[in-house]
Amino acid sequence: MGSNAEPGERKRRSFIEEARREQITKAAAQVTAEVGYANTSLSRIAEKAGISKSVITYHFSGKDEILRLVTTQLFERAWQHMQARIETEATATGQIRAWIGAQLEYFGAHRTEFLAMSEIVAGHRNPDGTPAYSDDLAEEVDGLTEILARGQRDGEFREFDPRGVATIILRSADGVLGAWAYDDGVDLPGQTAVLLDFIDHAIRSGP
Structure with a gap:
């Protein structure tokens, strides 16, 4: 079944087809994490998966579709x-x-999936040149903004710009993840605790 199938057809993929697509996306994540977005190719994905390039093109229209799926699956999970x-x-x-x-x-x-996702989000563009995942990132800011605004209404948080603070919190988390992703000596649980303590002190109401 090719990747240009209609939605109804995609729902009827067999277990074997779904397993093959999963194998391909896992290989794509590994390749992207290892060599970066720009250097990821169908040939390298095929080599990593131990299959022929034609098997990939049977299931996917190309690199774009595969890497989008790698990212959306990680977002969803x-x-x-x-x-x-x-x-x-x-x-x-x-x-x-x-x-x-x-x-x-x-x-x-x-x-591995996080490294691949970071490469794809940073490197992938829409046909008009705009970042491909700007809507997803904006949705994340919207969700955190809503919680911060509710916390202010309930008296848990002090006065501040909820959207601005939501952006700062999320980018701070990105910074912690970035430091860990490129240096496995970074204590991620320890840095998470430090970040959460920092956020608590930055937003809470009262002393």
């Missing part, structure tokens, strides 16, 4: 992990801590 933790928290403070803590925890357990 990370959010499922985070959402389960966030929804157990009754307060905005707890939800902010759960959001950042669970995000760093998930990526920490999926280093």
Whole structure:
């Protein structure tokens, strides 16, 4: 079944076809993490997966489709992990801590996929030249902004610009992840604890 199938056809992929696509996306993540976005090619993906290039083109239209799937799958799986933790928290403070803590925890357990995703998000562009994942990143800021604004209404947080602070928090988490991703000597759980303490002191209401 080719990648140009209609949505209804895609739902009827066999177990073997789904397994092959998963094999290809895993190989693509490994290659991208190792050699970077620009150097990732169908030939390298095929070599990593131990299959022929024609097998890849049978299942995917090209590199673009594969790498988009690598990224969207990681986004979805990370959010499922985070959402389960966030929804157990009754307060905005707890939800902010759960959001950042669970995000760093998930990526920490999926280093290769995170490295690949970082390369793809930084390097991939739409046909008009705009960043391909700007909407996804904006949605992330929207979600955190909503929690921060609710925390202010409930008196948990001091007065500040919720969107600006949401952006700062998320970029700070990116910084911690970036330091860890390129230096496996970085203590990610330890740095996560430091970041959460910093956030608590930065946003909470009162002394």
